[in-house]
Amino acid sequence: MYLGLVIGTVVAHQKVKGLERQRLLVVQPLDHHRQPSGPPEVAVDTVSASPNSLVYLVGSREAALACDPWFVPVDAAIVGLVDEVDV
Amino acid sequence: MNLCKVLGTVVASEKHPAFHARKMLVVQPLDEHQQPNGKSFLAVDHTSSAGKGAVVLVLREGTGIRQILGDKTLPIRSMIVGVVDQVTVAGSR
Numbered sequence: 001m002y003l004g005l006v007i008g009t010v011v012a013h014q015k016v017k018g019l020e021r022q023r024l025l026v027v028q029p030l031d032h033h034r035q036p037s038g039p040p041e042v043a044v045d046t047v048s049a050s051p052n053s054l055v056y057l058v059g060s061r062e063a064a065l066a067c068d069p070w071f072v073p074v075d076a077a078i079v080g081l082v083d084e085v086d087v
Numbered sequence: 088m089n090l091c092k093v094l095g096t097v098v099a100s101e102k103h104p105a106f107h108a109r110k111m112l113v114v115q116p117l118d119e120h121q122q123p124n125g126k127s128f129l130a131v132d133h134t135s136s137a138g139k140g141a142v143v144l145v146l147r148e149g150t151g152i153r154q155i156l157g158d159k160t161l162p163i164r165s166m167i168v169g170v171v172d173q174v175t176v177a178g179s180r
Binding site for chain 1: 095099106126162
């Protein structure tokens, strides 16, 4: 899992089956100092995040497990809305 | 599994149900000499005793985690499964 900052939204009028009702956001992955770490990516939102939200995400196969229905082609999912990072 | 150092905690109000009542920590992977090695990431604490600065054992494989927690649908990818007391490597002291 990793931290990220929501930097935008994605609207797609045509999506594969299972993804129709999923909300898509553009996320910049961050390190623990909240500095950008790698390129931005598109993630499914499961916690009602909005632009400028600090979030944590899960990647790979586990991202699909966070979705309902879960057998979907997804490789990043927002699973937490972060209040505080204490490092 | 990886040796990691606990850097701190992450507090989240709104979470996917799978993360409710689970403690999320920031961990830094270490090499065999306990020097930082690679990018930090987040891991769920399964030991309930891994504090800031502790060296821990981290499992980064979702299937193993689902097996430990007994739930085939958990979207958890990294979990602290041990608190390390000592690491001895040949050639080091």
